[in-house]
Amino acid sequence: MIKNTLLFPYHLFKFAYGKFSKLTFRTKIYMGLAAGGLMLWPSYSRAPALRAENIHKRAITDYVYMDISMDNRYLGRILIGLYGRLLPLTVENFIHMCKGFHVKDKIIGYYNTRFDKIVPGRAILGGRLFDHKSSLDSCTIYSRRIPEESFDTTFVQEGDVAMVSDGPLGVSSRFLITLTNNPGFQQKAVVVGTVVKGMKLIRMVSHHGACSSPPGDLVI
Numbered sequence: 001m002i003k004n005t006l007l008f009p010y011h012l013f014k015f016a017y018g019k020f021s022k023l024t025f026r027t028k029i030y031m032g033l034a035a036g037g038l039m040l041w042p043s044y045s046r047a048p049a050l051r052a053e054n055i056h057k058r059a060i061t062d063y064v065y066m067d068i069s070m071d072n073r074y075l076g077r078i079l080i081g082l083y084g085r086l087l088p089l090t091v092e093n094f095i096h097m098c099k100g101f102h103v104k105d106k107i108i109g110y111y112n113t114r115f116d117k118i119v120p121g122r123a124i125l126g127g128r129l130f131d132h133k134s135s136l137d138s139c140t141i142y143s144r145r146i147p148e149e150s151f152d153t154t155f156v157q158e159g160d161v162a163m164v165s166d167g168p169l170g171v172s173s174r175f176l177i178t179l180t181n182n183p184g185f186q187q188k189a190v191v192v193g194t195v196v197k198g199m200k201l202i203r204m205v206s207h208h209g210a211c212s213s214p215p216g217d218l219v220i
Contacts, residue, residue: 057081059084060193061084062082062095064079064080064082064098065078066080066098075205076198076201078197078198078199080161081193082193083191083192087149087150088149089146090163091193093142094163094193097141097173110127110129112220113128113129114220120206122178122179123176123177123178123185124177124205124206125175125176126175128173138172138173140171140172145166145169145171145172146170146171148165148171150190151190154191155186157178158178158179160181160195161194162175163175163192164176165187171190175192177202179202
């Protein structure tokens with residue numbers, strides 16, 4: 001039985017080779033081209049996304065970081081590269097939100113704000129600057145809202161950072177970090193950068209919430 005089992009691959013190969021050798025030359029060429037196409041297809045289908053990734057990487061002009069904690073326990077830091085060559089106004093706003101900017105005697109920004117929503121498998125959302133019960137829960141360094149600078153920077157990888165669009169009102173301080181390369185937010189968010197370090201931390205915290213509820217005390 002063991003001998004027959006060991007000989008089975010040999011007989012199978014011999015049978016297949018016999019069938020293949022009887023094919024016409026043209027058929028063999030077509031089969032070879034088809035096999036080559038199947039092998040190259042994964043690379044070909046990924047090519048547009050790779051080109052977009054390279055364009056975005058060359059567009060990075062600035063880096064910002066966010067320190068994340070949960071329930072008063074420090075979890076780690078994420079580093080974000082920002083596409084200043086493509087979205088200078090939106091990037092400038094995001095940088096000042098990370099650093100904090102002065103409005104009279106107050107400092108407004110992402111510090112001590114929360115990731116308040118997690119969409120499983122798609123994104124985590126944050127950027128509410130004020131009480132979520134207030135009609136004014138977010139703003140920009142320029143005004144309450146600014147128009148979308150461009151939708152040309154597409155989602156190409158997990159960890160993409162995007163400003164959430166409020167439709168005709170434009171964007172404010174609300175942002176998201178994707179958990180997939182195709183989160184389904186096209187024309188609903190402006191991709192402003194990508195996480196270059198700390199994606200493991202983002203994946204970890206994404207498991208602590210649900211679509212309809214806040215993810216606990218997840219603080220920037």
